[in-house]
Amino acid sequence: MKIREHIPLAPLTTLKLGGPARYLAEAATVEEVRAAVDFARGRGLPLFVLGGGSNLVVADGGFPGLVLRICLTGVEARQEGDKAIFEAGAGEDWDAFVAHAVSQGCAGLECMSGIPGTVGGTPIQNVGAYGQEVGETIDAVRVLDLESNQVQELCNPACEFAYRSSVFNTSRRGRYIVLAVRFALEPGGTPHIVYADLKKHFAGLDGLPSLAEVRLAVRQIRLSKAMLIVEGDEDCRSAGSFFKNPVVSEEQYRALAEVAAGRSLSVPRFTVPSGQVKVPAAWLVEQSGFPKGYARGSVGISRKHALAIVNRGGASAAEVVALKDAIQARVEEMFGVRLVPEPVFLGFEGD
Numbered sequence: 001m002k003i004r005e006h007i008p009l010a011p012l013t014t015l016k017l018g019g020p021a022r023y024l025a026e027a028a029t030v031e032e033v034r035a036a037v038d039f040a041r042g043r044g045l046p047l048f049v050l051g052g053g054s055n056l057v058v059a060d061g062g063f064p065g066l067v068l069r070i071c072l073t074g075v076e077a078r079q080e081g082d083k084a085i086f087e088a089g090a091g092e093d094w095d096a097f098v099a100h101a102v103s104q105g106c107a108g109l110e111c112m113s114g115i116p117g118t119v120g121g122t123p124i125q126n127v128g129a130y131g132q133e134v135g136e137t138i139d140a141v142r143v144l145d146l147e148s149n150q151v152q153e154l155c156n157p158a159c160e161f162a163y164r165s166s167v168f169n170t171s172r173r174g175r176y177i178v179l180a181v182r183f184a185l186e187p188g189g190t191p192h193i194v195y196a197d198l199k200k201h202f203a204g205l206d207g208l209p210s211l212a213e214v215r216l217a218v219r220q221i222r223l224s225k226a227m228l229i230v231e232g233d234e235d236c237r238s239a240g241s242f243f244k245n246p247v248v249s250e251e252q253y254r255a256l257a258e259v260a261a262g263r264s265l266s267v268p269r270f271t272v273p274s275g276q277v278k279v280p281a282a283w284l285v286e287q288s289g290f291p292k293g294y295a296r297g298s299v300g301i302s303r304k305h306a307l308a309i310v311n312r313g314g315a316s317a318a319e320v321v322a323l324k325d326a327i328q329a330r331v332e333e334m335f336g337v338r339l340v341p342e343p344v345f346l347g348f349e350g351d
């Protein structure tokens with residue numbers, strides 16, 4: 001395996017900014033993953049595992065360690081009881097994998113069509129969209145455990161999936177390298193239409209749409225929000241949602257609603273299974289003086305969705321962080337809610 005030096009990372013991310021990696025390794029086998037880890041250890045370098053770069057902000061100074069790009073591919077499928085088991089290499093393109101599952105008539109991933117990135121990135125933050133989360137269908141995650149140096153499998157409960165979180169980005173952050181993900185899908189299953197945007201899309205339809213129709217609809221909806229990567233559309237030069245949707249108690253929501261009522265606004269709310277209330281971060285951002293299309297130097301807010309910070313061309317990571325800070329400060333000042341960023345920050349202080 002070739003390990004290259006001083007490699008620009010911006011082209012490997014969807015936000016297209018930030019500095020170079022001191023070293024970059026591309027691993028196509030588990031042995032190469034191990035070799036890259038040994039290389040970093042031998043030189044005392046920090047290690048960062050890169051998937052599709054779709055949820056990543058790289059600092060302008062780049063990363064002084066080894067960036068390991070996971071290129072493990074391959075998809076295997078088999079039937080187990082009433083489930084269709086699909087095991088995909090971590091480096092497989094996520095959307096191509098979803099397309100494959102849908103083409104096989106297997107339900108469980110269709111609402112997560114059109115999401116950029118790789119299969120291996122999905123368990124880290126428990127990727128979700130339009131009413132589905134990968135944590136609902138992941139059977140197990142095969143990892144290289146950097147503590148024991150062993151390949152092992154974490155079953156679903158061991159991953160502790162929650163909203164945009166798992167052991168991989170919380171309690172055991174940095175301990176595992178995801179090698180493959182195993183999904184248990186439903187052959188011949190019906191599509192999952194619970195999300196308002198999807199219900200609206202299919203409102204006139206008699207009966208249920210097919211999985212393929214749902215996949216197409218999700219891609220269309222994402223396109224309208226610039227959450228589908230389209231060459232040449234600068235509104236999708238982003239890291240997707242830049243903040244998590246705050247989940248608050250009923251009491252906190254009432255306090256928030258009162259502040260908003262003072263400004264003649266009513267705060268949208270979505271009740272989550274825990275009984276708590278999810279407040280759309282996009283709404284908070286928009287109402288705090290950062291509307292769609294807002295511009296500040298080379299960065300701004302997407303013209304099609306208030307939750308995406310976009311690089312309008314030639315932006316620096318410092319500009320992105322300054323806008324993020326300004327949004328957090330203003331939302332907190334106005335609504336008393338501290339927004340938590342969703343992307344991973346690489347090469348920044350405290351990394």
Ligand code: EPU
Nearest residue numbers: 129130131240241243244245268280282283286305306307
């Ligand atoms: N809204 C606004 N302004 C906007 C857009 C939305 O006020 O410009 C408000 C509306 O009230 C709307 C609500 O926000 O009803 C929710 O908006 P949307 O349906 O677009 O979803 P979201 O909550 O902003 C989440 C995920 C997305 C995922 C979509 C669809 C998070 C942080 N984001 O966005 O995931 O695709 O739902 O399920 O949970 C990502 O994580 O990068 C991502 C794109």
